[in-house]
Amino acid sequence: MTIPQLAQCKVITALDACKSVDYYLFAKPELMSQLVFEISVEGKTYYLPQVEFIRAVFAVNKIMTNTMLQPNWIELLVTKSNLNGQRAFLEMSDEVQNNIVKDENFIRYFAWLYLSPNIKASFESIYTLLAQKILNNDYLKIEVHLPAVLNAFIRFRGIKKDNKYLILQWLGSDMEGTTFTDIEVKHKAFKKGIAAPGQRKYRKSIKEDDGEKVLNEDNEKRSKQDANQQVVDTPSTQLQFDNLADVHKVYGSEQEVNQGDIYFSNQGQGGGVQKQEQVVDLDESIYGGTIQPIDFKTLEVTNDIKGQGLEKFLKMIQLLAMDANKYKVAMNFVYLPLGRKFSFVANQMRRVSCVVYIQNKAIYKEFYVFEVATPDGKTLSTLIVDFTNKTNKELHISKIIKDIVLNSGSWKTKELSKFSFKRLKHRGDKQ
Structure with missing residues (x-):
């Protein structure tokens, strides 16, 4: 459907909306008290759960979901930004993980959200409304103000009864477009490779778990945090832009890369010498302990959702x-x-x-x-x-x-x- 004015709607309870299409909520108060947008278009009535709009449009991955529930956290994700005609620039902070910032779809989405006053105001309204609910110990009612967008096209899955539709899943949308055609993005993950003299050697060792282990006293040689978290690709929500902006990486530092193809494979603990002591670390190389954190991605940017x-x-x-x-x-x-x-x-x-x-x-x-x-x-x-x-x-x-x-x-x-x-x-x- 196409909605002439997205923000022009009424807010009702889920109980009232679901009664209209004979959808049963199992008499659970936390379900019945959820809030739903009632939107009327050309004699038809659509019921859009607020939490579904938030899930589909804003909860596209873990970092955006955490950001929406904290005061003004979206500003902590950006160190510097500007919009010069058809060219946008974003310098992302270290809070954004390496694997997330390397996703061009996420950069297009984030630039759309951050540089659009309407969309950004809708995103920030989630925490503003939630803070008021927390004062009343009413945690489960997550609300949002719809953005003031004209002629928003959405594709959804739902239940129909007569001229009434209950939206169960927001599949894709074509809301407010972007004015820029290019996005420059800068982040610590983007390093320019510089060829260095010398050959790079690859070593594969098969280590046996024996001998005494001694703690490495040199902090600089201890294991480092792995910032590249595992990403789970879940069923996507599509976001349409008529003209997909080109993403350009801005390199902030250089990294020497040795060239070469020498390969060593040896049995033992390195160099073919069996040591009785192994120098080890107590630090975990993976952030969060022995279980690696998992991120999720539900966003897909496209130029056609119809x-x-x-x-x-x-x-x-x-x-x-x-x-x-x-x-x-x-x-x-x-x-x-x-x-x-x-x-x-x-x-x-x-x-x-x-x-x-x-x-x-x-x-x-x-x-x-x-x-x-x-x-x-x-x-x-x-x-x-x-x-x-x-x-x-x-x-x-x-x-x-x-x-x-x-x-x-x-x-x-x-x-x-x-x-x-x-x-x-x-x-x-x-x-």
Whole structure:
């Protein structure tokens, strides 16, 4: 849907919103008292949970989630910034981890948030409103002021009843655009490699765990903190920019890199000499103890969120869902997992798949329909699988979607032979 004025809405409780679409909240007070935006567009009413807007638009990774819950912390992430015409400059502070700042999508997103007064004010309103709630011991009501954005387009998954829609998942949005075409970003992680004389030697040693261990007294030679945390790629929320800004790294320091390919592999504890004592550290090389911290990433920046060519397929499913007496229909979008070139379309945009559940009430059959977006001209048929009386459906669905990536864009017949299935070929516009 397209919302003419995003900030023009009413705030109601989740109980009132869910009653309108017969969605049950299990009589839990912490659920019923959550706050929901009620937005009216062209005679239709949409219910947007505030916490879902916050999750999709602002909680894109761990550092942004922590930042929104602290007073004025967003300013601690930036050492210096300016906007000169179509060129933006950001000097990120050491608070931003190396692996996060190297993600160009995050830089585009952060520049959009930080340099847009409307979006930044909405982000900062989360803590302002939360601080007021904490005084009343009302911690679970996380609120936000919607940004004053015109003609915001959003794609969502939800529940429909008559002309009322409950938004369950915010999938993507095209809100306020950016005025800059280039972003210069500076951070300690960006070091210019300078070729140095001498050959670089690689040594691989197989150490045996024996002998006495002695603490290394030289602090400079002790283990260092690993700032590159493991990042988990979770289901993404897409953010559309019509013109993706180019990201340019600004190097703040230089790093000598020796050239060479000499390789040593020796048995023992280094140099082929068996030592009775090993000099060791008590420090942990990984920040946070023996368990490495895990970051998460839910953000995907793209220049198109409007279906990737699935519009006709969606219209067909919507027509099918209108016959509510015969069919029960549910639909969801899934981004293909990483692992092969087929996971992406042009401009490194994640390929999307539509998974549709159809229950034929007349014959008591359950089917799943898989349609993969192919805006790049790839040839792939629509898959229909009979899941009637099958168990572990989610596991099988996940396996089918993963196999199409590993099979480089074709349905894996060996896996599908466990079910009754059909493949429907596309015939141009006559699908």
